[in-house]
Amino acid sequence: MGRASAMTSAAQADPASAQLRNILAPAIDPCALSLNESALPPLPAVRAAMADFIGAANRYPEFLPTRLRTLVADHLEVPQENVAIGPGASGLALRLLQAAAAPGDRIVLSTPIFEGYLAFARMAGLVTVSVPLDSYGHHDLAAMAHAAQDARVVVLCRPNNPTGTLESVADVERFIGEVPTDTIVLLDEAYIEFVAATRRVDVHRLIARFPNVVVLRTFSKAYGLAGLRIGYALAAPELAELLWSLQLPFGINTGCTLAVAASYAAHAQLEQRIAHIVAERSYLSARLRAAGAYTTDSHANFVYLPAAGRSWSEIFDHSGLQVRNYPDGSVRITVDSRGSSQKVLGVVEQALNGPAGAPHGQTPPAMRGRPGPQPVGPAATRWSAPDRG
Numbered sequence: 001m002g003r004a005s006a007m008t009s010a011a012q013a014d015p016a017s018a019q020l021r022n023i024l025a026p027a028i029d030p031c032a033l034s035l036n037e038s039a040l041p042p043l044p045a046v047r048a049a050m051a052d053f054i055g056a057a058n059r060y061p062e063f064l065p066t067r068l069r070t071l072v073a074d075h076l077e078v079p080q081e082n083v084a085i086g087p088g089a090s091g092l093a094l095r096l097l098q099a100a101a102a103p104g105d106r107i108v109l110s111t112p113i114f115e116g117y118l119a120f121a122r123m124a125g126l127v128t129v130s131v132p133l134d135s136y137g138h139h140d141l142a143a144m145a146h147a148a149q150d151a152r153v154v155v156l157c158r159p160n161n162p163t164g165t166l167e168s169v170a171d172v173e174r175f176i177g178e179v180p181t182d183t184i185v186l187l188d189e190a191y192i193e194f195v196a197a198t199r200r201v202d203v204h205r206l207i208a209r210f211p212n213v214v215v216l217r218t219f220s221k222a223y224g225l226a227g228l229r230i231g232y233a234l235a236a237p238e239l240a241e242l243l244w245s246l247q248l249p250f251g252i253n254t255g256c257t258l259a260v261a262a263s264y265a266a267h268a269q270l271e272q273r274i275a276h277i278v279a280e281r282s283y284l285s286a287r288l289r290a291a292g293a294y295t296t297d298s299h300a301n302f303v304y305l306p307a308a309g310r311s312w313s314e315i316f317d318h319s320g321l322q323v324r325n326y327p328d329g330s331v332r333i334t335v336d337s338r339g340s341s342q343k344v345l346g347v348v349e350q351a352l353n354g355p356a357g358a359p360h361g362q363t364p365p366a367m368r369g370r371p372g373p374q375p376v377g378p379a380a381t382r383w384s385a386p387d388r389g
């Protein structure tokens with residue numbers, strides 16, 4: 001019996017079960033493609049570890065998440081003094097902004113960016129300086145370095161959310177070299193596991209060379225543990241220690257440590273899941289382009305469709321799929337299974353080819369079968385090579 005049907009019969013038998021089912025329903029919705037989660041339940045070994053954890057949930061976790069810090073440090077082969085743990089990359093980002101910047105300081109963010117950063121900046125009382133992405137969804141690193149001259153923090157997401165684009169390692173290192181040494185560079189690598197190994201930054205070298213860099217990572221995406229809220233930061237000892245010193249006592253539960261240990265031990269299975277998503281991303285991107293819908297060159301577990309003169313939200317609103325719409329009409333869609341890709345393609349193909357489905361009437365012939373660059377940032381002006389990763 002499937003999970004949903006098992007829960008249905010339980011719910012019919014007992015109102016308390018019905019309430020539990022309502023709470024869990026959004027988390028098991030196969031049409032949920034808006035938050036870049038993994039659609040698969042945790043790996044069997046992780047589930048077994050979590051079951052063990054539940055049996056010990058009457059106990060507090062460690063005072064500070066020292067075991068988890070050791071696990072991460074050993075796995076990445078970095079000294080513990082370079083690692084801090086937090087409740088998701090989000091928790092660490094906010095902690096960093098509150099600890100290392102003062103209200104009124106500037107923070108440089110690309111536009112669009114993972115919207116969490118706008119909230120974190122606001123919570124820390126920072127003044128946001130926005131730098132638009134270029135026409136292909138890439139960062140304008142020269143403009144960002146320029147804006148960073150009098151900023152306290154500059155954020156670079158690699159891959160970027162929502163466009164999935166990847167700046168080259170050389171460009172990133174040059175960019176960091178141009179940022180003042182007293183400006184913190186927050187390099188967000190939330191989706192790094194979906195990036196080809198040859199295109200990843202050598203973080204050991206990076207944090208050894210640049211004491212002002214903080215790399216943020218998460219177990220929410222490729223590891224499929226978004227609900228547990230586990231993230232970590234890698235930085236030179238001074239910044240890592242600042243983050244570690246602000247760790248909430250008893251703030252990371254033992255289940256998180258068990259889940260990470262089990263995930264690392266099941267590395268091969270995890271790699272298979274990642275390879276599946278990467279292959280599905282290529283398939284979906286290729287089919288979208290073939291249908292005439294331009295997508296940016298994504299290196300993450302989602303695809304991004306710029307507005308291109310039409311609002312994708314009008315198209316997806318009645319599709320039954322939950323996708324992430326942006327105010328300019330663009331859309332970000334999580335890559336999941338072949339089934340969800342087919343649903344997305346069905347919606348897009350009908351909108352581009354069927355007169356009834358297209359909100360602005362017939363698709364202009366020029367758009368069909370001709371994927372091309374479309375403005376991404378609000379004031380996009382620069383056109384450049386599509387793939388610089």
Ligand SMILES: Cc1ncc(COP(=O)(O)O)c(C=O)c1O
Binds near residue numbers: 035089116190219
């Ligand atoms: C670029 C980026 N950074 C950070 C996060 C947040 O990650 P976490 O779940 O670890 O807080 C997300 C989540 O979507 C993201 O897209």
